[in-house]
Amino acid sequence: MFEALRTPRRIILSGTPIQNDLGEFHAMADFCNPGLLDDYNIFRKVYETPILKSRAPGSSAKETELGEARSAQLSAIARSFVLRRDATILKKYLPPKHEYVVFVTPTKVQLSIFNKILTADRLDNLVRNSTAESLALINMLTKISNSPILLKATLDQAKNRADQGGDVIKKNAIEEALKLLPERARVDDVTLSGKLTALAHLLRALHKHTDEKCIIVSHYTSTLNLVEAFCKKQAYTYHRLDGQTPAPKRQEYVNEFNKSNQAKRFIFLLSSKAGGVGLNLIGASRLCLIDSDWNPSHDLQSMARIHRDGQKRPVFIYRFLTAGTIDEKIYQRQVTKLGLSNSLMGDGPSASKSDSFTRKDLQDIFTIHPHTACHTHDLLECPCESTGDGAATSELGGMLPPAEEDYSSGEDAPASFVVASQVDAEQIEKRDRAYMKQKKAQLAALGEWTHINCLKRGAYERIQDDILGDMLYSPPTEKLSDNATQNRKLSLLDAVDLDNLKAANPPPLSVDQVPGGTVSFLFERGSKAEIVAEEANIADPDSV
Structure with missing residues (x-):
């Protein structure tokens, strides 16, 4: 044509x-x-x-x-024929933008359901089964990461497939997993999900302490249903735009939201597929992305809805990920795909190397890491936390042990089947190290972000967003009577070496010590210098 x-x-x-x-x-x-x-x-x-x-x-x-x-x-x-202009050319004309990748601990219910569905036998079968079954499971795991109550709808679909000769084992696994839900679980109960618990805390803080409005984006209308039910329960005013919204109503909702104050319209619920492109939602200065798409351009388009011409406030964008789950694997894949585009179009480093899945990658997608604050940061083996510096080193490639640097990734891989007596443990260890080196190379672009372990004491001091900083978990303190408190203070003063008290560096909390819905780790991108410059311009409007 x-x-x-x-x-x-x-x-x-x-x-x-x-x-x-x-x-x-x-x-x-x-x-x-x-x-x-x-x-x-x-x-x-x-x-x-x-x-x-x-x-x-x-x-x-x-x-x-x-x-x-x-x-x-x-x-x-x-x-020679591509003229590229991106949003950075508008940087000096727009207010500062601060992006956060927010890693949130899963709830006990979520972990139990993951363990019920992803047993070792089932995991092995999934890797060997058809691509369609693997994709269906990926979709299911993503919904569990959003909220386990979404499994109820998934069960109905699994029953229909089983009746038509589909996977009966998967249907039984979902039925067993649903038994782990509380008997009276409701769609407006955000405590079932770590991400939705954190989102609820953020919305309460914004509603109570600011006059700002918020966009909430999801790739699933079923997830928007849960958030909508929560908004009704909390009496939050909102608009919703998804594929079912009539075309004439869409711009009407956008215009009304942009002109309204927080009391009249606090939240805009947005389906990424229906409204992720073209809309101008500058009435909000906060945007929350509940789930991620395998295609990074979809998320980037959604996040661009509020940082546009006409925006007057500093913008804060939050991408919520359930730590240690498939959410992180999708995000890692996005970083890899962006490396392909950036390396060809000449915008940014070309350090993110891999664009294809290996069998080991597929197994990793279906693996849950329940004891990590941030599996992505674990893969980087980044020394930023051990040195006490919140910023990551830009040259992540220099962090590998000497043994890994000397290993050539081009060595021949073993045959598919090897006699047990011929298995060389050292070679397997070498290949594992090489695989980890490749994973690290894929995520090298994350060295441009600030890494913050939120389970460390004083982490809030390094977070530029006060609202997010106030959401960090604080261990409950034991309440004592006045006499008991006084006696305890005296005994502590006797026991503690005051000269070395300031040098003490208590270890961070572990994931097992905090409740589900705790912000465990952050990737932050944005500078305090931009905020300072903006405040200076407001104070002195004649300044250049």
């Missing part, structure tokens, strides 16, 4: 030139400049395949060298 167009000039306007793969880029480039990159089969052979091989786990030194050379060549060609 496009080949039939007889036009002297062709222009494509795109916010996402590369969403998933290089084939999309070739299609747009070939439309604007027919034949410049040859047909797709040649393009795939010359550019796409070598580039993807160089970024895959286990690529050899030769593949890496060839892929990087082809990537640089393709990037140079792209710069």
Whole structure:
């Protein structure tokens, strides 16, 4: 169809030139400049395949060298006809933006349900089963991370599939998992979910202490139903826009929300698919992303709804992730995909290397890490917390032990089946270290963020957002009578070496010591300098 167009000039306007793969880029480039990159089969052979091989786990030194050379060549060609302008050109015209990746501990109910569904036998079957079954489980795990009560709807679907010859074992697993829910569980009960508990705390603080409004975005209308039920219970005023909202009503809701104060319209519930693109919601200065999409461009578009021309307040964006669960795996995948786009289009480092799944990756997706404050930070092996510095080192590649640096990822992998007596434990350990090195390379871009362990004492002092800082968990203190308190103070003074008291550095709390819904870790991006500069401009409007 496009080949039939007889036009002297062709222009494509795109916010996402590369969403998933290089084939999309070739299609747009070939439309604007027919034949410049040859047909797709040649393009795939010359550019796409070598580039993807160089970024895959286990690529050899030769593949890496060839892929990087082809990537640089393709990037140079792209710069000859691509004019790129992103939101950074508006930075000096817009108020500061502060982004937070908020890792929240799961509730005991969520962990119990994860353990019930993801037994070792079932996990092995899932990796071997069809892709459709794996995708269905990914969808289910994501919903459990949002709230376990969403399993009730999933059970109905599983029953229908089982009746049609589908997976009966999966239906039974869901039925067993649902028995772990409280008997009178309600859709407006946010305490079943760690993320929704943290969201509820954030909304209460905003409603009580500020006059700001908030956007809440989800990829699932079923999750929006839960948040909507909670808003009704708390008497929060709101608008909702999803796929069922009539087209004439959509702009009406947006206009009313932007013009209203907090009392009239506090929250805007938004489906990312229906309203994640094009809407201007500058009436809000806070945005909460409840769940993440495998395609990072969808989330980036949703998060851009409030940091736009006309915004007058500093903007705060929160991405909620349930720590140690599939939420983190999806986010890690996003970081990897953004590395492909940034390396080709010349915006940002190209350190995030891998774009493809290995069998080990698939197993990792279905693995829960219940005792971690942040599995993503664990993978980085970042020394920022051990040194007491809240900021991560930008050069994450230099953190590997010498043994890992000396290991070549290009060594031949073993055959699929190996006689037990021939298994070399040292080689297995080497391959595991190489795999961890690859995972670290995928997440290298996270070195640009500030890393904050929220289970450490005094973590709130390093968080720029006071509302978020006040949400951190504080251990309950034991209440004593006046006499008992006085006696305890005297005994403590006798026992404590006051000279060394300030040097004491108590260990952080463990995940097992805090309740579900606790903010356990933060990735923060934003600078205090921007806030200071903004306040100076307000105080002195004639300043340049």
